[in-house]
Amino acid sequence: MQQLSLTARLTLFFTSLSCIVLLSLGWLIGASIDAHFKEQDHHALSGKLELAQHIIERVNSEQEVRNLADQLSDALVGHHDLAITILDKQGQVILASETVKFPAEYLQRARSQTSPTLFSWDANGDHYRGLVSVFTTKDPQYAPITVAIATDIAHHQEFMASFRKTLWLFVFVAAALTSVLAWFAASRGLRPLRIMRERAAKVTANKLDQRLPLESVPPELADLAQSLNQMLARLEEAFQRLSDFSSDLAHELRTPISNLMTQTQVSLSQARDAQSYREILESNAEEYSRLARMIADMLFLAKAENGLSLANVEAVDIVRELRDLFEFYEALADEKTIRFDLQIEQSNAASWVIRGDRLMLRRALSNILSNALRYTSEGNSIQVHLQQQTSCIELKICNPGSTIPAHHLSRLFERFYRVDHARQHADGEGSGLGLAIVKAIIDGHRGQISASSENQLTCFTIHLPQQN
The missing domain is CATH 3.30.565.10 (Histidine kinase-like ATPase, C-terminal domain)
Incomplete structure (x- = not known):
């Protein structure tokens, strides 16, 4: 990650963020659709249970119990996606759909429940969602009668599978499009940085007067550009002072050294007495003393630049x-x-x-x-x-x-x-x-x-x- 460019990092970041947002949105929509299907199925099955309850509560004889199968079959005509199972008080089947077999555990659990609970199960590769409830009859001796109604939710499953496939395809296309747009936006947004880099690349020891244009950079980079300009100004000043110092130092040392060389060459040009040599040496000593003081002062200033330490x-x-x-x-x-x-x-x-x-x-x-x-x-x-x-x-x-x-x-x-x-x-x-x-x-x-x-x-x- 550290080797990636800033443009690549921003592109990867925005692409990942968009994928996370799209997947979260898709999950939320999918969960909402699934909840809607469950609510829709529960509403439809509850209506059929109310119809069955209305018929069962009027049962007052053995013959009416045997007629329940015909009455409920007639009531469910046209609902091919519905399956029903009716059990009498002994658990014998009064009516049962041929293609659907309700799980026994849900049929037994219904007798202990106060209200029907929606449940789902798979059978022979098909998917069902159902409700089970227990009703009383007009004559208590024929109660209770268990009624289980289910609906085939294969079309719901197919819709959700198609939705997830479409969602993944959309996320992939959106991620690719976001990557392109993010790269373009990051590249355009970082253009001032490239301009700053190009300007900085032109700065050399002989061209320290280069400055970054503050008016052409966004506010987020204005402080950076101003800091760089201030740094360049300090460097320019330091280089100028160093150049002046070098020139002044060469000039200061040239005069005494030239004097020493001239006096030495003159003294060596011909024989002289001891007094003459003494005078020349005394004159040279003065120049040496002045050079020594200058060098001592320069050493003192060099130490001061690195933090002057107070000895006593x-x-x-x-x-x-x-x-x-x-x-x-x-x-x-x-x-x-x-x-x-x-x-x-x-x-x-x-x-x-x-x-x-x-x-x-x-x-x-x-x-x-x-x-x-x-x-x-x-x-x-x-x-x-x-x-x-x-x-x-x-x-x-x-x-x-x-x-x-x-x-x-x-x-x-x-x-x-x-x-x-x-x-x-x-x-x-x-x-x-x-x-x-x-x-x-x-x-x-x-x-x-x-x-x-x-x-x-x-x-x-x-x-x-x-x-x-």
């Missing part, structure tokens, strides 16, 4: 960490005459304590503050706001500077992404991984981070849950 979870005081970072960057800030302005909502000290990895959180806050220092012009201040919200802390770091265009904001946290590629490494700092690391750390703490920039003010907003 402890109580972290956000206010204390911010003040420590202000002291760390104090010399650089004084050099550029930049001030740190920390604004804390009035609350108790315990309100700014969360559960997390202190070193990771410090690294995330340090990256944001270093970026703020880098892009804040001299004489301005970096504003840090702390606000208590429901079950979380909101931390907002804002610095004045050039407004970042809106289309760049959603990609600020991507690896190697820079708003201005022309200025990268102009100051010898940064690899384009800082904000990506910040987002990975905040996500690892089940927090959220977003960026906004307008009116020459760029803000990074962080929400950190206060976990128990």
Whole structure:
């Protein structure tokens, strides 16, 4: 069954269902017809018994008992399908049809019954249905007299046999017709799935812009088509990010490696003194250090993609960490005459304590503050706001500077992404991984981070849950 196509399964299902319905309907009709025949026979036989009762109840002498055979025979003239047997009180036969012999058990059982019961039996390949009743006479000494009347039901049996044969033939034809119609309906009904399959078959790594038309699919498949479109959109975005990442990575590694190769080739081109070699090695060491930091950051982000594990979870005081970072960057800030302005909502000290990895959180806050220092012009201040919200802390770091265009904001946290590629490494700092690391750390703490920039003010907003 699992190897059958969906069309074949639906066809088989509807065909089986139609056969079951037709057979059930045929059985119901057959049972109704058979019950009707029984009721009809019972009504006819009961009428003949009433006629016999009317004649027998007037019997008042021995001669009238002997005349019963003639009277009842005359009463049944023209009813060739009826058979009758009459027994006197001693069980002697008064009248009996030559072709039909009533079962003795039914004749004996009639004396103990209060009302006649319809019964059936077979004799010599023929089928009969009859009634047996016991009547009294006008003179009690001649009673009781047993009367059994039966009718041949061969024509009923023939009709039912013909009906069953017709029913089986009709069921077979209907099943065949239903199979064809079910296959056609299932094939037409599943056509949108085939269209979806054909569209999906056209999707390749170079053609991820293909989408399934929602307007041409039935409502039952609309959710599936929409889910597939969303999946394709995610794949397209992921492939684009992977392509950009590969390009950026190649570009980031090419510059330091080219510098190392150039300096090495120049140093080997002619003999130099020990001091010259030392200077070249020191310059190379700086490039190696930068490569090592870049590789370490990439490894950190790779681990974060598979679920960032917090090595040392402890109580972290956000206010204390911010003040420590202000002291760390104090010399650089004084050099550029930049001030740190920390604004804390009035609350108790315990309100700014969360559960997390202190070193990771410090690294995330340090990256944001270093970026703020880098892009804040001299004489301005970096504003840090702390606000208590429901079950979380909101931390907002804002610095004045050039407004970042809106289309760049959603990609600020991507690896190697820079708003201005022309200025990268102009100051010898940064690899384009800082904000990506910040987002990975905040996500690892089940927090959220977003960026906004307008009116020459760029803000990074962080929400950190206060976990128990």
